[in-house]
Amino acid sequence: MEQEKTETFENLSHEELMEKAKKLEEKEKGIEKKERELSVLEASITASKHNLYDKINVSVKTMNIFIGVLVVLLVLAIVVAIVYK
């Protein structure tokens, strides 16, 4: 198959080869354009995740403090509930 291709190219004239090269370059440009479009689309998809927690703008440290306070409150509530039943 490859031999056939080589033979075909060998039979082509210089002008025909130039024309083929031009077409290939255009095709390559088209593929590059498509790739760019796809990467833009991919970026928009991965960035468009709108879930409930996306709008929470706090650090892990703040969350740790918040969880600590909640744990203390929960333990207190349980102790109070058991003592004052």
Add this chain to the structure above:
Amino acid sequence: MEKLKNMKSINWSEFLLDYALYFILGLMIIGVAIADSTFFSTSNMWKILAQASTRGILALGVAGMIVLAGTDLSAGRILGCGAAVSASLLQSVTYASRMYPQITEPINMFIPLFLSIAVCVAFCALNGFGVAKLHMHAFIISLGTQLIAYGVLCLYIDSQKGGAQPIGSLDSNYINLVNGKNLGFGVVPNLVVFLVICAVVMWFVWNKTTLGKNMFAIGGNKEAAAVSGVHVAKNIMGVYLVAGVLYGISAFLEAGRVQSVTTSTGLNYDLDAISGCVIGGVSFSGGVGTIPGVLIGVVILQVINYSLYYLGVNPYLQYIIKGLIIILAVAIDVRKYIAKK
């Protein structure tokens, strides 16, 4: 070596934070068991599991919606409607004030079960349509449906000849089917058997069917799922309809369990189901959750409810403790999300 030591200490603190809720709940249960050694008796455990069964089936339906990054605030009231339909059709034929005096022979139990499922599916279809087609937030549409379902329930109960009164005096076969232990599994209550059957079916739906896989894909990233060729609206509707079937089954069983349906039947069940799911690791950010996790969450919550009741804790304080547990579970979930980001 130094680095390894540091890593180990960081992991340990992370582990403590991620599982803080389980540690507290575990300590609480151990405390109750020490205070009263009869708490962990076999009969008590079966009682807790039987009580958790109807809420567990309800939670299996709600969990699907949370995986879709939504929720359902109407689950409890929808369950109330289904329970009222089941109970009204399964009142004892010898009871003079029954809702349908024209029913003179006990009817096949599949009819009320089917009608209960139909009612619940209709409400869930409304929720599903709002979310899938109208792109409404699940909180809003289910809040509206909650009120509609409550209105329908009140009207239905008020439509009795003697006015609004509890739908009770249920058929003994129905009560035996729900509260008995006669399905051939020894000491295991029938309610627990029904929960296990529903859980196995739902595990299959979540893990082995296209609907389940699409549900996780949509919950994880809706846009990516749509680009990958997933029909988002169709799958969201599918999840809501499956939840409707589960609500219907749960409603049928709940009516038989409590043996009397009033306008307050199903009140706050949705919150129990949602908190069970969150405790069990179903993330509100969507795309995360397992069926065993949901079951564990529901059972843990029921154990807490039961232990607080067992200790004679003031019911108002019980609400505060349950509320704090829900907030803590969500806070831990948010922390995990932020740390991952």
